[in-house]
Amino acid sequence: MADGVSRDARLPLDCAHPVFYCSAGDTNRPGRSIMNFFLETIQVLLLSIWYNVESFIHLFVPRKRKNIAGEVVLITGAGSGIGRLMAQEFASHGTVVVLWDINQEGMKETAKLAKQSGATKVHYYLCDCSDRNEVYRVADQVKREVGDVSILVNNAGIVTGKKFMDAPDSLIEKTVEVNSMAHFWTYKAFLPAMIANNHGHLVSIASSAGLIGVNGLADYCASKFAAVGFAESIALELLANGKDGIKTTIVCPYFINTGMFDGCQTKWPSLLPILKPDYVAKKIIHAVLTDQVYLMMPKSIYLIASLKNILPMKQGILLGQYLGAFNVMDRFTGRNRKQE
Known part of the structure; x- marks a missing residue:
C-alpha cells in the first residue's frame, strides 16, 4: 500500500481468528460466519437423513439402469x-x-x-x-x-x-x-x-x-x-x-x-x-x-x-x-x- 503498511497489518485482531475469516471494514462477518455454520450444519443433517432414507428405499426398489449402448x-x-x-x-x-x-x-x-x-x-x-x-x-x-x-x-x-x-x-x-x-x-x-x-x-x-x-x-x-x-x-x-x-x-x-x-x-x-x-x-x-x-x-x-x-x-x-x-x-x- 502507499503508506507502506500492509493490508493484513491493518486488520482488527479478531480477524486473524481462523474460524471467522473476516476482513477489514466488515465487522458483521463473524456473525454471518456463525450463522452460515448453523445453516450448513442443518443442511447436512437434513440431507444425511434423506440420503439414508433413499438408500433404504433402494433396498426394495431397484435403481434405474443407464443405457451404455455405443459407449x-x-x-x-x-x-x-x-x-x-x-x-x-x-x-x-x-x-x-x-x-x-x-x-x-x-x-x-x-x-x-x-x-x-x-x-x-x-x-x-x-x-x-x-x-x-x-x-x-x-x-x-x-x-x-x-x-x-x-x-x-x-x-x-x-x-x-x-x-x-x-x-x-x-x-x-x-x-x-x-x-x-x-x-x-x-x-x-x-x-x-x-x-x-x-x-x-x-x-x-x-x-x-x-x-x-x-x-x-x-x-x-x-x-x-x-x-x-x-x-x-x-x-x-x-x-x-x-x-x-x-x-x-x-x-x-x-x-x-x-x-x-x-x-x-x-x-x-x-x-x-x-x-x-x-x-x-x-x-x-x-x-x-x-x-x-x-x-x-x-x-x-x-x-x-x-x-x-x-x-x-x-x-x-x-x-x-x-x-x-x-x-x-x-x-x-x-x-x-x-x-x-
Whole structure:
C-alpha cells in the first residue's frame, strides 16, 4: 500500500481468528460466519437423513439402469478370467469393446466371444500396463483408431503369493506397477477426454485385500490399498471440479475362482465363499449400470471392513484368526505364475 503498511497489518485482531475469516471494514462477518455454520450444519443433517432414507428405499426398489449402448469400453487384463467375462457382459449391451492384455491368444479368444455376445465392434491391443510409455503409446493408437474411451476398466492384476521376505524385489515392483501404478497411466491417458465431455465411468477392480491386510499378501495388499485410495481421491477431485458426469466404481471382491488364487482356502465358505467368476462379472456390470460407487463381494465384506475400523486391535486380531485370515494363503499355488 502507499503508506507502506500492509493490508493484513491493518486488520482488527479478531480477524486473524481462523474460524471467522473476516476482513477489514466488515465487522458483521463473524456473525454471518456463525450463522452460515448453523445453516450448513442443518443442511447436512437434513440431507444425511434423506440420503439414508433413499438408500433404504433402494433396498426394495431397484435403481434405474443407464443405457451404455455405443459407449467405448476399454478393459485391461482382458485375455482371461474376469476381464474376459466383463468383456462379454459389456458387449451384450451393444458397446464398442477395446481389449488390452499381454496375452495375444487370450485376447483373440475374448474378442471372438465379445463379438458373439453383441459388441458393435471389438478391438484388441497387446499392452503391458506396467510400462508407462507403452500405456501412453497404445492409448494414442486407441484414440486414433477407435475414438475416446468413455468406460475405463482397470482390471489387470498379478499376485506373487509369497511372504514378504521371500518375495524377490522384481516381483514386488511388478505387483505395484501392474496393480496400482498402471491405473495412474491409464487415467492420465483417457481421463482428459472424459473431463472435456463431463461424461464417462472409471472402474477400478481392486480387492477386499485393498481394505483389510492379509497374512502372506503384503505386496498385493499394498498395491490394492493404493488402487482403492487412488480411485477414491480421483472421484473426489472430479466432484470438486464439477465433473459429476464422470462416475466411479471401486470393486473389492474376496478371492475369485479364476485360477489366480488357486490353492487359497476359506475357513467359513458360507460367510466368505470363493466367488464364482460369472457372478462377479455380472455384479460389476450391474454396479456400473446403476452408478454404484463401492461394490464389495460377498456382502459380509461390508461388515468386516467396518468392524476393522472400530474394534480394539486385539479383538480385530481375534476376529481375523476366527475368519481364517492368518492361514488363507498357506496352500496357495496360483496359476503357474501366469499373469492374469
